[in-house]
Amino acid sequence: MLLEQTRRDLLVAALLDDEFSSEKLDFSEDDILRYYDVHQDRFQRAIPEVKARHILLSSQREANARRQALQRGEKFTDVAHEHSLDVDTRYQSGDLGYFSEVDEPSLWAATRELPLNRVSKSIRTEYGYHLIQILERQEAGTIRNLEQVRADIIEALVRERHKAKLDQLVEQLKNTSDWAVKNPVLQTAHSAADSQATAM
Secondary structure (H helix, E strand, C coil), X not given: CHHHXXXXXHHHHHHHHHHHHCCCCCCCHHHHHHHHHHCHHHHECCCCEEEEEEEEECCHHHHHHHHHHHHCCCCHHHHHHHHCCCCCCHHHCCEEEEEXXXXXXXXXXXXXXXXXXXECCCEEECCEEEEEEEXXXXXXXXXXXXXXXXXXXXXXXXXXHHHHHHHHHHHHHHHHCCCCCCCHHHHHHHHHHHHHXXXX
């Protein structure tokens, strides 16, 4: 009995995999913009956020030296590129993107009063010594910009497309076969897709 159920589950999984993997999921910029415009309430900030960049250094002494260089007029981008230990951000001008007090409590606390575009004194964390520059502050209730939520939108569009494809597949099976959806795997997949699409 277990072997037969496993075989059926694998067949259903293979069918679903075949149906979804053959479909190319390209979304136009218009698709993304339309979703963004219609669902702006989903992209509202619940708490304040800042957009910042940083340079991560190994010692207080080096952080002080790099801060002095920045105060003398060296470009933040150049200093980050040449000296930052953060391999994920060093070639993006040290860009941290947006973060909140929840995301980065120590950096948030240390930069709460920092004026825009001014470089902080060194901030020590478990990773090393940071020089932070706040580029933008956003209050709770403001809408995140499109680039911040683009990946979330694409994920939601993929879920919608998969749900529509699954609904279409179930309808085709109902119309061409003499059976109802009784397979627990297919029923679960259909229900999960339905609830995910509704949630987004």
